[in-house]
Amino acid sequence: MSAARTLRVPGRHGYAAEFSPYLPGRLACAAAQHYGIAGCGTLLILDHSESGLRIFRSFDWNDGLFDVTWSENNEHVLVTCSGDGSLQLWDTAKATGPLQVYKEHTQEVYSVDWSQTRGEQLVVSGSWDQTVKVWDPTVEKSLCTFRGHESVIYSTIWSPHIPGCFASASDIVKASTSYSGSVANGRSENDKEKLVIQNLLVTGAVDCSLRGWDLRNVRQPVFELLGHTYAIRRVKFSPFHASVLASCSYDFTVRFWNFSKPDPLLETVEHHTEFTCGLDFSLQSPTQVADCSWDETIKIYDPACLTIPA
Ligand SMILES: *[C@@H]1O[C@H](CO)[C@@H](O)[C@H](O)[C@H]1NC(C)=O
Numbered sequence: 001m002s003a004a005r006t007l008r009v010p011g012r013h014g015y016a017a018e019f020s021p022y023l024p025g026r027l028a029c030a031a032a033q034h035y036g037i038a039g040c041g042t043l044l045i046l047d048h049s050e051s052g053l054r055i056f057r058s059f060d061w062n063d064g065l066f067d068v069t070w071s072e073n074n075e076h077v078l079v080t081c082s083g084d085g086s087l088q089l090w091d092t093a094k095a096t097g098p099l100q101v102y103k104e105h106t107q108e109v110y111s112v113d114w115s116q117t118r119g120e121q122l123v124v125s126g127s128w129d130q131t132v133k134v135w136d137p138t139v140e141k142s143l144c145t146f147r148g149h150e151s152v153i154y155s156t157i158w159s160p161h162i163p164g165c166f167a168s169a170s171d172i173v174k175a176s177t178s179y180s181g182s183v184a185n186g187r188s189e190n191d192k193e194k195l196v197i198q199n200l201l202v203t204g205a206v207d208c209s210l211r212g213w214d215l216r217n218v219r220q221p222v223f224e225l226l227g228h229t230y231a232i233r234r235v236k237f238s239p240f241h242a243s244v245l246a247s248c249s250y251d252f253t254v255r256f257w258n259f260s261k262p263d264p265l266l267e268t269v270e271h272h273t274e275f276t277c278g279l280d281f282s283l284q285s286p287t288q289v290a291d292c293s294w295d296e297t298i299k300i301y302d303p304a305c306l307t308i309p310a
Helices: none
Strands: 005-008 013-019 026-032 041-049 052-061 065-070 077-082 086-091 100-103 109-114 123-127 132-135 144-146 155-158 166-169 176-180 200-204 210-214 223-225 232-237 244-249 254-258 265-269 276-281 289-293 297-301
Touching: 005 052, 013 289, 013 297, 026 077, 026 276, 026 289, 026 297, 041 065, 041 077, 041 297, 077 109, 086 109, 123 155, 123 166, 132 166, 200 232, 200 244, 232 276, 244 276
Parallel strands: 013 065, 013 276, 065 109, 109 155, 176 232
Antiparallel strands: 005 297, 013 026, 026 041, 026 065, 041 052, 065 077, 077 086, 086 100, 109 123, 123 132, 132 144, 155 166, 176 200, 200 210, 210 223, 232 244, 244 254, 254 265, 276 289, 289 297
16 A cells, blocks of 8 residues: 555544545545534545645534535535534635534434435435435525434435435444445335335444345345454445445444455555544545544545555
């Protein structure tokens, strides 16, 4: 692995790292003071080049920020979510605070995602209040609220291909989800049955396992990846390599997997000294990855398993 470019952010514990879909090398990081238990939050906008990682902008919020998602129709805009139950819309072209605050959730909002399907501009949020809400960011109030989960919601993501479909992960799977290819599992207030279903969704769990699900038949997972030694915090599919995914964990590591291989663990990256919560693949470079940890660092690097052909 080539040397990671590291940015130290004293007093800020990283929760999410997301590459800009527009600008190569631009990364957003959602962070919280005091491990997110108390204190304020910070949204960092970073630029990465040969010379390293530097802060382009920094925005503070008066509660911890737990997740961030880039707009799919405006390169300057992002949405974050917070411990105080609110979502914030930020404009990186401006130096000051959020353009809009959306306050409906009654507890911590742990997950936020902007839809990628064409023609749709919707944000989905998942909260410890056990609800999922869908928002049109141009409207202050949510469009709809989804109930059905009986516990805290840790992850909500849109299907990258089917408009209007998202998955939400709660107690059963805890932690995190990522889609490969198409489709999702939607649940609505009026329609509690699981919808749609084809293709692959992966979940990361507190039991340290990653499981791939063919959503047409969820009786049993199509693959299981074992190796993490503490709960998995986030999981992402590579946008460039069909069967490659990465996961980060409370065991401090980031692991890279190829679920098509009999021995699927490609690499274990151990460059953090605390819970590793944020993780993303670059959308421009097939080899580049970013992560962030409660150890107050954000790293961009090119893991060997992606740079050296198998
Ligand atoms: C993943 O594994 C498959 C099957 O062994 C192989 O064809 C493919 O090249 C691998 N991809 C990467 C990026 O390692």
